[in-house]
Amino acid sequence: MQSRGPTIEDDSLHVPLLKDKKRTGSKQQRLFLGFECLESTAFSGISTNLVVYLETVLHGSNLASASKVTTWFGTSYLTPIFGAIIADTFLGNYNTILVSLAVYLLGMVFVTISAFLPTAAVLGGSSVFGAQTIAFIGLYLVAIGSGGVRSSLLPFGAEQFHDDNATDRENKGSFFSWFYLCVDFGPIVSGLFIVWIQDNVSWGLGFSIATACLAIAFAAFVLATPMYKRRMPTVKVPGDVDMLYEVNDKAAIITESDFEEVTEEVVGSSWKLCTVTQVEELKILLRLLPIWATSIVMSSAYAQMTTTFIQQGSVMNMSVMSVSVPAASMSSFEVACVLTWVLLYSKVIVPALRSFGSEPSQLQRMGTGRLLVALSMAVSALVEMKRLDGAARGEEITIAWQIPQYFLLAGAEVFCYIAQLGFFYAEAPDTMKSTCTSLALLTIALGSYLSSFIYAVVAAFTATAGSPGWICDDLNQGHLDYFFWAMAAMCTLNFAVYSGFAKNYKLKTVLS
DSSP, X not given: XXXXXXXXXXXXXXXXXXXXXXXXXXXXXXXHHHHHHHHHHHHHHHHTTHHHIIIIISOOOHHHHHHHHHHHHHHHHXXXXXXXXXXXXXXXXXXXXXXXXXXXXXXXXXXXXXXTSOSSOOBTTBOTTSHHHHHHHHHHHHHHHXXXXXXXXXXXXXXXXXXXXXXXXXXXXXXXHHHHHHXXXXXXXXXXXXHHHHHHTOXXXXXXXXXXXXXXXXXXXHHTGGGOOEEOOXXXXXXXXXXXXXXXXXXXXXXXXXXXXXXXXXXXXXXXXXXXXXHHHHHHHHHHHHHHHHHHHHHHHHGGGGTHHHHHHHTSBOEETTEEOOGGGHHHHHHHHHHHHHHHIIIIIHHHHHHTTOOOOHHHHHHHHHHHHHHHHHHHHHHHHHHHHHHHTTOOOBGGGGHHHHHHHHHHHIIIIIHHHHHHXXXXXXXXXXXXXXXXXXXXXXXXXXXXXXXXXHHHHHXXXXXXXXXXXXXXXXXXXXXXXXXXXXXXXXXXXHHHHHHTOOOHHHHO
């Protein structure tokens, strides 16, 4: 008997050229981790020093540049949710990555070209072909392309492991942590190497190196196609015979003739007829929503690392032990702190807690991250108070004073974001792994947008007649410390709200 609606794709795994060969995911794991190292280097090569590029090369103000950077960051982490929907519903992870990489690379080329153009118009007084226009076209192409890659690369990598293979199951468990560490590889390279080239040699050369990294990653991904296991999206359509449906709040098996009768009853109200699977998937998403929402506030604070932290460091003495350290390069120190926190967690914190017969859950780790980000904001405020006090006496404090705030922010990243990726993947319905993984990234997008909104509110209420505002072009005349205290208070309140939601959350495995 033929079913109604579109053809349903086979749910089996397709392995081009090597379909019959049984392998574990170890080779693919190394490939995906190497790819992510190159991709993160490319993205960080554009993003790490972007606020400085907008201020010094494109002549933007402090507040406007910070707002543009956070808005762009927000878009970069908003697009993964659309990429995930496309991957889960239409193209599959492999095809989504392939198309996204082409858009991504084109955007990188545009940003690189902008560094070689004059900031003024070059044709008849028109700004259409000016550096700023080309730069922002490129940046938003990068946002679209990187979003598609982020939404699909991690789930695609997880698909390479055989769940019926003991070694693969163990490797898959560690894949998320290794993947996240590879995400942090890019900021190290860009902060120590590419940023220095941009500040001291050429912006064009620095962007060119980042673009070359993505081009190499693109080529390697395509050449390795025969190694991949590829799952095409499975389409569940109403009208499939003998499917389990929920009708009038009850589960039932309905036949094709029953389906026609029920359809006539509920015409105009499609929510009254849906599969039990769809109902359960919706319930899972609704349970995740409060946990997900509290991540947005944390991400708005985390976004300060690429904006106000850099602006704060730029007016300090950027010399540490006679070595010049660009303010944007402090993000590399943050990544080194991430590695330190990972070692502390695995070698010290977890063994200590196990000795007491317990180990932190993913929810507890995410809560710890939210608390640490509040502490980071408070320390940033204290550092800014000391900096302003020194500036009033005509003294500069060293940028090394920023180390504690970066260290605490790295701890927040390790405890929250690594756990969050695993949490959303584990809690996701089987047919929505890419989508739910992208929900974790979406919090970073909305957090960046929230940060831009906060900047606008701060400007509206503090930049009044006779007052330059908390965040102004001359930070010695402003009060960045007040801004950081406000962020610390908001993050503390967010931690309290999260704690209430996490205490009452029921894990999917417990419900099963």
